[in-house]
Amino acid sequence: MEADEFNLKKYKEEKEEINDKDKIEFAAEFTYIKDLGEIAYPIIISKHINSTLIEKEELETIQEEYVKSFPQLKYLFRPSEEKNIFIPYHILAKYYLYAYTKNSNFYAQLNKELRERKFDDHRIYIYLMYNALNKGIFKKL
Numbered sequence: 001m002e003a004d005e006f007n008l009k010k011y012k013e014e015k016e017e018i019n020d021k022d023k024i025e026f027a028a029e030f031t032y033i034k035d036l037g038e039i040a041y042p043i044i045i046s047k048h049i050n051s052t053l054i055e056k057e058e059l060e061t062i063q064e065e066y067v068k069s070f071p072q073l074k075y076l077f078r079p080s081e082e083k084n085i086f087i088p089y090h091i092l093a094k095y096y097l098y099a100y101t102k103n104s105n106f107y108a109q110l111n112k113e114l115r116e117r118k119f120d121d122h123r124i125y126i127y128l129m130y131n132a133l134n135k136g137i138f139k140k141l
Contacts (some may be wrong), residue, residue, distance in 0.1 A: 049130035062124045066099075072120045073099045093132035096125060110120050 033039060047113055067076040076099040080087055087095075098109055132138055 021107050047134060049127050050134060051131050053127050054089060054109050054124055054131070059128075062122070066106075066107060069109070070099075072107060073102060073104055076102070089128055090132050090135055090137045093128045093137060096128055097132075097138070 039082045050073050054083070069072045070077070079092070079095050100110070110122060110125070119126070
């Protein structure tokens with residue numbers, strides 16, 4: 001059984017428990033733009049984000065930080081568990097996207113820190129997502 005199948009089986013068997021201490025905060029922020037030119041640059045740049053921008057050491061560092069901050073999501077941030085196995089970025093992106101949708105504070109904290117312009121703290125996460133989008137890994141709605 002491949003690691004991907006093993007972890008998917010683990011997800012189905014998992015029962016989530018949210019403690020009172022893990023209260024989830026949600027927030028949204030909207031920005032008004034004057035014309036489409038203000039969003040053209042980010043759109044163009046996002047098309048050129050690929051796996052060459054993802055350094056292995058930086059990925060390992062962000063995995064460690066995420067596991068420390070969100071231990072209940074460890075199996076998503078380190079799907080190979082303690083084994084030192086290379087997981088292709090497009091597969092890893094699926095785990096990370098799933099972590100974003102889980103009922104935890106990861107979503108809220110990520111959004112809060114991005115609103116505070118702490119992009120560098122989550123740059124590898126964002127690059128993984130754009131890389132997967134550009135390769136057509138995720139279905140676009």
